[in-house]
Every structure is written in structure tokens, then in C-alpha cells.
Amino acid sequence: MADSPTPQKETKVSPSVPSLVRAPLRGEVKRRGVLLAGWAIFSAGMAGMVGVMGRFMFPNVLYEPPQEFKAGLPLEYAVDAVDMRYKASHGVWIVREASGFYVLSTVCTHLGCTPNWLTADEKFKCPCHGSGFIKSGINVEGPAPRPLERYKVTFAEDGQLLIDKNVKFQSEKGQWTWPGAFLDFVG
Ligand code: FES
Structure with missing residues (x-):
């Protein structure tokens, strides 16, 4: 009697695995979002400071024709x-x-x-x-x-x-x- 193929043991994937995988991803995305927001605020602040310094270093000057x-x-x-x-x-x-x-x-x-x-x-x-x-x-x-x-x-x-x-x-x-x-x- 021929051996009947041993049925492969089905690996059961726990329904909770995908959520376990997604959870760190969500955390990562959240961290990136916070980092990006922080970077945007920092950049905006720096741009403002550069603008203020620029106005200080190059004030509005009216160029009049020679007297x-x-x-x-x-x-x-x-x-x-x-x-x-x-x-x-x-x-x-x-x-x-x-x-x-x-x-x-x-x-x-x-x-x-x-x-x-x-x-x-x-x-x-x-x-x-x-x-x-x-x-x-x-x-x-x-x-x-x-x-x-x-x-x-x-x-x-x-x-x-x-x-x-x-x-x-x-x-x-x-x-x-x-x-x-x-x-x-x-x-
Ligand atoms: S500015 Fe008043 S008359 Fe010339």
C-alpha cells in the first residue's frame, strides 16, 4: 500500500499577528509625523530669524538722486x-x-x-x-x-x-x- 502523502501541517497564523506588525508601523509613522512637524516649526522659526536679521543688516534705504x-x-x-x-x-x-x-x-x-x-x-x-x-x-x-x-x-x-x-x-x-x-x- 502506497504511502499517502502526509498532509502538510497548516501553519495557523494568529489573527493577532497583523495587528502586532502594524502596531510598530503606526508608532513609527507617528514618530515621523512628530519629527516632521518639529522640523517644520524649527525651519519656520529660523526663516523668521533670518528675515529679521536681514532687515537689521540691510534696512530700507531710500536712494535719492545726487544733491x-x-x-x-x-x-x-x-x-x-x-x-x-x-x-x-x-x-x-x-x-x-x-x-x-x-x-x-x-x-x-x-x-x-x-x-x-x-x-x-x-x-x-x-x-x-x-x-x-x-x-x-x-x-x-x-x-x-x-x-x-x-x-x-x-x-x-x-x-x-x-x-x-x-x-x-x-x-x-x-x-x-x-x-x-x-x-x-x-x-
Ligand atoms: S502745499 Fe498748500 S498751497 Fe502748496
Whole structure:
């Protein structure tokens, strides 16, 4: 009689084994989650600190145009005209008369707005509260308490106009007759 194959003994897997395997996995996942969260918080904190240090080391700086600048040759300016070419970039009007130049500040002496030159009316008119200044810079209407200020103008070594906004002249202090408040030129 042939031997009948010995039935393989079935290995019974306890239903509790998978849960025993999963349990450490769950624990691992949980630990990783906590680690990741901790790392994220640490990174965010470091990024914030770097930002604060960056602002400390590189504070907001307003870069203004140079206070002293060349403004071209005298013959580039029309006689009896208020020249606007440096109004926006440097805050000045350059006025050429038959006998020379003066340079006016574009800051209204009331509260600091920027007036407009009205060619037809031959005056600077401030849009904020209505102050008016004639071409010389003298205040003639509105609340502005004093004339526009003038800046120093001389010739650079190459013959161009050289404007220095570090030096101001105020009419009410008698400074418009000082050297630099007016540049003689006939050409
Ligand atoms: S700021 Fe020019 S009139 Fe007030």
C-alpha cells in the first residue's frame, strides 16, 4: 500500500499577528509625523530669524538722486523759459533769463506739494491749496508764507551748469543776492 502523502501541517497564523506588525508601523509613522512637524516649526522659526536679521543688516534705504549734478550747457536753455527737464528727477526748475540762470525748488513753501508751471499765466500754481508764485519764485497768492527756495548754480569745469541742492537761498533772508543764487550768463 502506497504511502499517502502526509498532509502538510497548516501553519495557523494568529489573527493577532497583523495587528502586532502594524502596531510598530503606526508608532513609527507617528514618530515621523512628530519629527516632521518639529522640523517644520524649527525651519519656520529660523526663516523668521533670518528675515529679521536681514532687515537689521540691510534696512530700507531710500536712494535719492545726487544733491549735486550737472545740467547741460547754457545754450541748451531757451531765454525767458522755465525748464522742466529736472523737475521730476531732481526737484528743480531751471530758469534762464537774458542775463543768466537761477534754480528754483519745486517744493511749495506752504505744506510741501509740487506746484505746476502754467506757461499761459506765467506762474507756478500749487494744486493742493492754491498758492501761486511768479516766475522769480515770489509768492503772490494763497497760503504759502514765503517764496520758493533757490539752489546754488555755478559752472562746472566743462562749461555745464552745476547745481548744488546742498546750498539753499531764501529770499526772505536776503539770500537771493548771494553768490550762487544767480549765475550770470549772456550768450
Ligand atoms: S502745499 Fe502748496 S498751497 Fe498748500
